[in-house]
Each structure stands twice: as C-alpha cells, then as structure tokens.
Amino acid sequence: MAVATLRSVLRCEILLPLFETCRLRDLLCFSSSVDAAAAVCGTASPDPHFMVEYLVNSCGFSPSEAAKFSKPLAHLRSTEKPDAVVNFMRSQGFDGAGIRKVISLRPIYLCCNVEKNLAPKFQFLRDLGLSESDIVDAILKNNAILRHDLHRSFVPKLEMWESLLGSRELVLKHLKKTGRFFFCSVENTLHPNLKFLRDECGIPEERVSLFLRSDPRFISRKPTSFRALVARADELGIPRQSRMFVWTLDVLHKVSKERFEAKIELMRSFGWSESEFSSAVGKAPTFLSMSLDMVRKKMEFFINVVGCTPSFIASQPNLLIFSLQKRVIPRFRVTEMLKLKGLWTRRCKFVWILCFSDTKFMEKFVLPHKEHAPELLDILRDAGTCKGNDTFHLASEDEEGLS
Incomplete structure (x- = not known):
C-alpha cells in the first residue's frame, strides 16, 4: 500500500510539471497566434x-x-x-x-536597415574619395558591399588588396570596374592560389602582383579550379617561367573549354598544326579572347589580300591582335595607294608597318605625301582613326572582335 502510494505521488510530481509546461506552451502559442493575427490586421496588406x-x-x-x-x-x-x-x-x-x-x-x-546597414557603408565609400557615380558603379559591380560587415569584412579586404596591388587608388579603380574579386576569401582562395604560383609554379610574387594590377579576377578562382587552369596552360607547352604564362592563365580564365576547342578547330582549318597553335598562344594569348568570326576574317584578309602564309601568321600572332577595321585595312589601303602613285620608296614589308605606332606611321607614310596624295588622309578619316588636325586614334587592339 505504501509502495503504491509512493508511486502515485511520484507520478503526480512528474506529470504535473509536464502538464503545466504543455499548458503554458499552449497559452504561449495561442498568444503568439493572436499577436501575429493582430499584427497582420494592423499593418499588412490583406x-x-x-x-x-x-x-x-x-x-x-x-x-x-x-x-x-x-x-x-x-x-x-x-x-x-x-x-x-x-x-x-x-x-x-x-x-x-x-x-x-x-x-x-x-x-x-x-x-x-538603412540607418544601421546601408548609410554607414555609403558614407565610408565617400570618405575613401569615391563620387556618387563611382559608388553606384562599385556597388553594381560588387553588390556584396551591401551585405558584408563594414569593419569585419570590407576594411580588412581593402587593406589586403591595397598591399597586393600596391595602392588604394588602384583597388578603388578595380572596385568600380571589376566584379567578383574583392570579396573572395583570403584564407581559402587568395593565399592558396598565390602560394601555388610562388612555390609550385616558380612565379615570383612581384610578377603576379604586377599582372594583378591590370586584372585581379583570375586569382579569385577556387584553388581546385585554379590548378585546373594551370594544367590547361601546361598542356599548351607554355613554360611556367615564361613571362607570358600568367597572361595565358588570365585569358584561359575568360575562355571556356568549348570556345577554346572551337578556336583550335578554326586554326586547324587554316592549316595550323598543334605546335603552331601552342606557340601562337604562348606569344599572343589575347587572340583566344576574340570571337571566331573576327579571327576568321583576319586570317582570310592576311592570307587572301595581304598574301601571308598561315605558318607566317602563326609565327607572328600579334598580327591577329590589331584592329582589322581601324588599323589593318586602312594601313593596307594607304600602302597600296602609295604604290599606285609611285610614291612607295621603302622596302619595309606591310606586316612590319602594322607594328609602327600611330604617330610614326603618320609621320613616315602619310604626312610626307599630303600634297601629292591628299586622299591618304581621307582613307584614315573614313576608318575613323584620323581626327581633327591629323591626329591619329590608337587602334592597336581589336575593339570589335572580343567576345
């Protein structure tokens, strides 16, 4: 009897708190539901x-x-x-x-929260010297500015990139123009990639830093993806110690494998061997960034009009970097006009003339013949490269062929 009574007391002592807890929970839930309903009725749209x-x-x-x-x-x-x-x-x-x-x-x-979250960040960017339009550009390129903590994330990364690129002005310049680089993880991305380039690829940090000043994005790839990028450059046979190796990595970073393979097939159709293709990439990797259509047009012009062989173009791939409409065709027309009028007295090959600076080309091939061949200036003006008082617009890279 005493044992049964004890069990009954214990059961009550155990169940009573549970009952009270459940009752309290129901009351709280009911209260929350009522409050939520009241809030909805008071402030929300039906x-x-x-x-x-x-x-x-x-x-x-x-x-x-x-x-x-x-x-x-x-x-x-x-x-x-x-x-x-x-x-x-x-x-x-x-x-x-x-x-x-x-x-x-x-x-x-x-x-x-505008006052606690957004306004301080905009004020901080203004304090760095950015104008209103600069801040708009920076946020549109790096919208993570709005969600990352100002002092725990933004400021440390600003200081890190400043030490890497060499100046705060350069960091802010890229912040306005370049996306997806500023907020990458320092510990998980930047340090491993920089260490890999330095320790395993033998590339001095100074060379990497110098390159990053022009384009900081490629170093922000995940380490596994970054190593795969290096492997693609290795497959082309480009020495890691070559100064063009980092430039090649940057171009491969922007070009998908599908576009890369399509470019190989295109150049093979013009007679390039695999070794010629690899050699050309090692000398002028930028041509990989051009559209297939533009590369095709340039190859056809140099082969069918200028008379270059595919092998010669492969040995001088910088020819593919020049703008077809603003440099190659206008200068070709100028030299042809000089020949037609009997004014061509130099033996310099046309392909080397393309390498002259704009000023030097004007001084040597156009201005001396203004009286006997005034149409030379018209050729350049029609191409949009000669403006005003015989000033010459720089068109050393293909502005219409990148994609």
Missing part, C-alpha cells in the same frame, strides 16, 4: 501577393520578374523597409535600372 504588386509598381519589374523576386520577401508584412531602401538608393544616385539590378541579384537587400 493581399498575400502585395510584394509582387510592390515590385511592379514601385520598382518597375515585370509581373513575372516580380513574382520570382518576391519569394525571398514572403515574410514581410508591410512595405516599410522596402520603401526606405528604395528611397535611400534613389537619393544616392541609383536610377530605376540600377535599383532593379541590385534587387534582382539579392532581393533580401530590400530588408536592410
């Missing part, structure tokens, strides 16, 4: 799709775009925060297209 309408009416998205970008915002019960963010961005120089781009990249930006 339409569950009010954020879709907001993105259409306030930001200019299409209905289908708004439906897509409103999904991460489904928890919002009013447009108070989105209104504040949109109005703030407009006040900072963003136009409608810029605001839509930022929202489309990360809709949750519409939930930011």
